[in-house]
Amino acid sequence: MITARGHRRRNLSIVAAVGVGVIALTGCAGGGGGGSSTKEFTYLGQTQNTAISGTLDVLAKDKCAAAEKAAPLKADAIDGTTWDQQLQLLAGQDALSDMSMAGGTPSLMQEFIDSGKVLNLSETFKKEGLEGRVLPAAESTIKALYGGGDLYALPTEFNIEGFWYNKQILADNGIEAPATWDELVDAAATLQANDVQPFIAAGKDGWPITRLVGDYIARDLGPDALKKVADGDASLTDPEYVAAADAVAELGTAGYFGAAAGSIDYNTALNQFLTGGGAFFYMGSWALAAFNDQEQNKIGVDNIGFTPFPTVEGGKGTIDQVPANVGIPVMFTEKGYDDDVAQWLDCVTANYGDVALNEFGQVTGFVVNNPPADQPALTQEVQNIIAEAPSSVLWFEAAFSPEATAVSQKNGGGLAAGTLTGEAFMKLVQDANK
Amino acid sequence: MERLLGNPRAVLVLLGPALLVYSLVMLVPIVWSLVYTVYEGNAVSGFEFVGIDNFVRFFNDPTALEAVGFTLRYALILTVLQVVVGYALALLYVFFLKKASSLVRTLVFFPVILPTVAVALLFRRFFEAAPTEGPINSIMEFIGLNTFDWFGQPDASFWVILMMDLWRSMGFYAVLLYAGVVEIPEDIIESARIDGAAGWRLVRHIILPLSLPVLLSATIFSINGTLKVFDSVVALTNGGPGTSTTPLTVYMFQTSFSFGQYGYGSTVALMLTVMCLLVTIFIFRASRRDLTRNEK
Numbered sequence: 230m231i232t233a234r235g236h237r238r239r240n241l242s243i244v245a246a247v248g249v250g251v252i253a254l255t256g257c258a259g260g261g262g263g264g265s266s267t268k269e270f271t272y273l274g275q276t277q278n279t280a281i282s283g284t285l286d287v288l289a290k291d292k293c294a295a296a297e298k299a300a301p302l303k304a305d306a307i308d309g310t311t312w313d314q315q316l317q318l319l320a321g322q323d324a325l326s327d328m329s330m331a332g333g334t335p336s337l338m339q340e341f342i343d344s345g346k347v348l349n350l351s352e353t354f355k356k357e358g359l360e361g362r363v364l365p366a367a368e369s370t371i372k373a374l375y376g377g378g379d380l381y382a383l384p385t386e387f388n389i390e391g392f393w394y395n396k397q398i399l400a401d402n403g404i405e406a407p408a409t410w411d412e413l414v415d416a417a418a419t420l421q422a423n424d425v426q427p428f429i430a431a432g433k434d435g436w437p438i439t440r441l442v443g444d445y446i447a448r449d450l451g452p453d454a455l456k457k458v459a460d461g462d463a464s465l466t467d468p469e470y471v472a473a474a475d476a477v478a479e480l481g482t483a484g485y486f487g488a489a490a491g492s493i494d495y496n497t498a499l500n501q502f503l504t505g506g507g508a509f510f511y512m513g514s515w516a517l518a519a520f521n522d523q524e525q526n527k528i529g530v531d532n533i534g535f536t537p538f539p540t541v542e543g544g545k546g547t548i549d550q551v552p553a554n555v556g557i558p559v560m561f562t563e564k565g566y567d568d569d570v571a572q573w574l575d576c577v578t579a580n581y582g583d584v585a586l587n588e589f590g591q592v593t594g595f596v597v598n599n600p601p602a603d604q605p606a607l608t609q610e611v612q613n614i615i616a617e618a619p620s621s622v623l624w625f626e627a628a629f630s631p632e633a634t635a636v637s638q639k640n641g642g643g644l645a646a647g648t649l650t651g652e653a654f655m656k657l658v659q660d661a662n663k
Numbered sequence: 664m665e666r667l668l669g670n671p672r673a674v675l676v677l678l679g680p681a682l683l684v685y686s687l688v689m690l691v692p693i694v695w696s697l698v699y700t701v702y703e704g705n706a707v708s709g710f711e712f713v714g715i716d717n718f719v720r721f722f723n724d725p726t727a728l729e730a731v732g733f734t735l736r737y738a739l740i741l742t743v744l745q746v747v748v749g750y751a752l753a754l755l756y757v758f759f760l761k762k763a764s765s766l767v768r769t770l771v772f773f774p775v776i777l778p779t780v781a782v783a784l785l786f787r788r789f790f791e792a793a794p795t796e797g798p799i800n801s802i803m804e805f806i807g808l809n810t811f812d813w814f815g816q817p818d819a820s821f822w823v824i825l826m827m828d829l830w831r832s833m834g835f836y837a838v839l840l841y842a843g844v845v846e847i848p849e850d851i852i853e854s855a856r857i858d859g860a861a862g863w864r865l866v867r868h869i870i871l872p873l874s875l876p877v878l879l880s881a882t883i884f885s886i887n888g889t890l891k892v893f894d895s896v897v898a899l900t901n902g903g904p905g906t907s908t909t910p911l912t913v914y915m916f917q918t919s920f921s922f923g924q925y926g927y928g929s930t931v932a933l934m935l936t937v938m939c940l941l942v943t944i945f946i947f948r949a950s951r952r953d954l955t956r957n958e959k
Contacts, residue, residue: 314920321706337923340708432815489793491815491904497794632922636726640905646815648904657905660725 270300270573271326271565273319275309278330281385281559282306284585285577292584293576300569312557313337313631320346327565328573330557331382334631335374338560342381348561351379354578357571362578367594370553370621384594385581386556388513389614390440390624391537393520395528398425398508406536408548410445410476413509413539417485420508428480429507431498432490435641436626437511438477442644442654443625444538444552445473451545452622458662459628465659466652474644474651481647490645503527511538513554514611518590521605530605535614546622551614553621555594633662699929707923717930726906727931730914734938737825737910738889744829745885746878749836753844754866756837768841772834779831783898786827790814817907820900824908828895832888836881843877844870879950883943890939911935 274281282304289297305326307315313333319325320341332338341347354360367384375381392413394406399416402423407413417427430437446454450469457463463470480486487493487507499519502510503526519525520533540548561574582595592612604612626634637658643649667673700717704710721727752771756764774782790813791797800810813819847870855869871878893912896902902909902917909917911931919928 311920313923317705317707317920317923337707340705340923344707344709346707487793488810489812489815492791492793492812501794630922632918632924635917635921636906639903642815642903643905646812646904648816657726 268300269303270296270328270570272302272304273326273329274304274306274559275312275330275557276306277309278306278557280585280589280591281330283589284385284581284591287584287588288576288580292580293573296569296572296576299572302573320344323564325562325565327570328559328561331560333557334634335627336630338375338381341560342375342377345563347381348563348566349379350381350383350561353561353566353571353574354380357575359575359578362596364594364596364615366553366615366618366621367555370555370594370623371558373621373623374555374627382555382558382560383578383581384555384558385585385591386515386554386558387592387594387615388515388554388556389611389618389621390444390511390513390552390554391535392539393502393510393512393516394534394536395502395505395508396532396534397528398505399534402508404508406534407539408536409539410448410541414480416508417480417483421483421485426487426507427485427509428487429493429498429502429510430486430490430645431493431495432486432642432645433492433494435638436624437495437498438481438486438641438645439625439637440552441477441480441511441538442474442641443627444622445476445541446470446625447550447552447622448538448546448548449473449541449544452550452620455623455625455628458659465655465662471652471655474654476651478644478647478649478651478654481643481645484647486645491642491648500525514592514615515556517592517605517608517611520607521590530607533607535607535610537614549618550620550622551618552624553615553618554624554627558594629658629662633658636661696929696932699926700933702926703924705923705925710926713926717927720927721930721934726909727911727914729906730909730911730931731934731938733821733908734890734892734910734912734935737821737892738886738942741825741828741889742882742885744825745832745836745889746840746881748829748833749881750840750874750878752833752837753840754870756841757844768834768838771837774831775835777831779894780898782827782831783895786823786899787814790823814900815904817904820904820908824896824899827899828889828892831895832885836885839881839884840874840877843874847873875950879946883946886942886946887939890935890942911938 272282272285285302285304289302293302312330316325316329316332317337325346332341338347354362363380363384364387367387368380370387371380371382371384372378392406398420399406402416402419402425404416404419405412407416420427432438443455449472454463454470458465458470465471465474481490493501498510499512499516501507503519505528520530526533537548538552540546561570578595582593582597583599585591585593585595586597587599587601590608592608592615626637629637637654640649640654640657644651644654699710701712701714702710703713703717756768760767787797789797790799792800792810792812792815796804796810799813804810811819813823851873852865852869855865860868891912892910893916896908896910896913900908902913906914912935915928915931915935918924918931922928
């Protein structure tokens with residue numbers, strides 16, 4: 230009798246322990262396995278970017294209706310400020326969506342590529358007969374970004390960067406769009422003397438400042454100079470590289486970026502330029518959407534001019550090497566790729582460029598077959614520059630490690646605020662780039 | 664009851680589930696993190712055994728050492744401020760405001776219950792230089808000073824963080840120390856007063872020695888909290904300008920999750936734990952020595 234009770238009690242305690250264990254484990258395992266599905270075509274993007282999911286929605290209703298029928302689109306979005314972290318965790322759990330925005334840092338994408346998580350689009354295009362749907366310039370930019378010579382992401386954006394300027398302010402101060410760095414510095418001095426803020430930049434975000442450093446290096450030392458740093462053949466602390474950071478730091482020390490340059494964020498900077506708060510604004514062509522918006526643009530779209538990043542006297546780079554980027558492109562996962570997703574890939578590559586440009590005013594790296602009838606002159610000018618550019622250059626941190634990218638962008642504001650020397654900045658970034 | 668608790672199986676059934684959950688959510692990740700300190704890599708690229716490389720790197724990493732410097736500076740200064748201001752407030756409640764202190768206590772305690780992010784946004788606006796001038800800069804301009812970019816200068820950012828965290832936490836320490844001071848028997852204070860002790864002498868020779876235990880607790884509480892500061896810094900300056908206000912906790916988070924270096928991030932975490940342990944042991948030992956000296 231006692232033995233039977235003892236057994237029952239032991240059994241009970243084992244059941245209790247196992248039960249609690251199971252509950253705890255299922256609690257821990259929540260969220261796993263939510264990745265790809267054969268029934269749905271899953272897309273994951275950033276909440277800040279509505280253009281991609283919007284375009285996909287439009288495609289699903291019209292041009293991609295067949296693909297939508299086979300595997301309905303399920304678009305989801307998470308906050309973009311911690312995008313790389315979240316993507317890394319999803320990849321670690323093998324839970325990436327069939328299609329998603331790519332990693333923000335090229336080196337993270339490199340890890341995905343090396344570990345076979347991302348679909349090789351060059352091979353897939355060849356196999357499925359989809360070649361020729363991505364613009365060569367955009368394709369080469371993505372290939373340069375991730376290395377290796379194959380395409381691993383689709384250019385849902387294609388942007389060129391340079392100085393946008395307020396035509397009226399330049400005319401009032403007797404300044405022409407500068408073609409060399411020295412002319413740019415002279416123009417800034419004239420503007421400052423006339424109580425006009427020469428440059429508007431989002432120092433708080435850092436990257437609009439570090440782009441200037443990168444572009445200066447490309448103009449001075451040639452378009453492959455930053456690749457040499459990434460490959461370990463040169464160091465950012467070499468005098469010729471420090472000279473670029475010093476050139477930008479001098480603008481900061483002279484106060485050309487305004488009084489509180491380190492505290493200005495992207496939206497503030499954009500608003501400042503569009504309300505006539507300064508003369509030059511270094512930015513990508515994605516800002517065209519805001520320039521073309523009459524609500525935001527108080528200075529008028531016809532009053533905005535574009536000039537490429539100026540040349541540096543005696544430098545190896547030329548003015549037609551356009552600083553370009555593909556924003557955050559989209560990638561497909563190797564694991565989720567099946568016939569249904571193949572149908573989506575076919576439809577997206579064929580129609581994305583048209584829909585994005587017509588519905589959202591977004592210039593992409595896809596071939597456009599039906600451009601909108603009337604485009605603003607500035608948008609047209611940008612498209613012409615893209616079409617005519619013989620080659621492009623990547624931005625300062627494109628080939629650096631995530632750590633170096635973070636350090637660079639965190640300290641970029643210091644250059645604009647005049648609190649950091651070019652040498653100190655380059656040393657910080659070089660130390661972090663391992 | 665005694666028979667029940669004397670039965671190892673009953674103890675296992677009662678403690679087991681809680682222990683299991685605790686082990687799963689606390690101990691396993693801690694041990695896991697300890698193992699990571701000798702590895703390099705992340706969940707995507709895989710892990711590689713590197714021995715003590717992460718530790719060598721930590722001691723040669725200028726950013727990590729800068730973060731250690733910031734963490735110690737911040738923890739020491741804020742602990743002193745929290746305990747001193749908290750103690751001064753406690754004395755004010757007990758000896759000056761007395762029964763009327765409840766309203767002031769509530770008002771000073773109020774920031775403790777506010778979310779850190781809300782307080783940080785408030786202080787950001789207060790000290791803002793651009794795009795709109797905050798009240799502090801407006802006042803400076805009004806009295807003829809130049810406006811100042813508080814979050815663009817490392818030292819200024821540091822003091823703004825300190826000021827915010829002091830405002831946010833002093834009410835808590837005031838209440839903690841108030842509970843200790845109010846417990847001092849009235850007759851001891853009364854007899855000291857009859858013996859002629861008043862004002863500073865009363866505090867120095869009677870109140871302070873008798874409230875040493877609670878002061879010690881408050882100090883340990885404060886130093887451990889401040890060494891692990893994370894949310895207020897992230898919300899106010901996000902470690903900037905540059906990395907000048909980056910504490911070890913934020914650096915640990917960045918290395919692990921932004922840079923994908925789980926091994927090095929775990930090493931930073933371990934160093935932070937060791938630092939907390941050393942500081943706590945140091946305070947314990949120092950205070951024990953003090954107490955024995957007082958007894959003699």
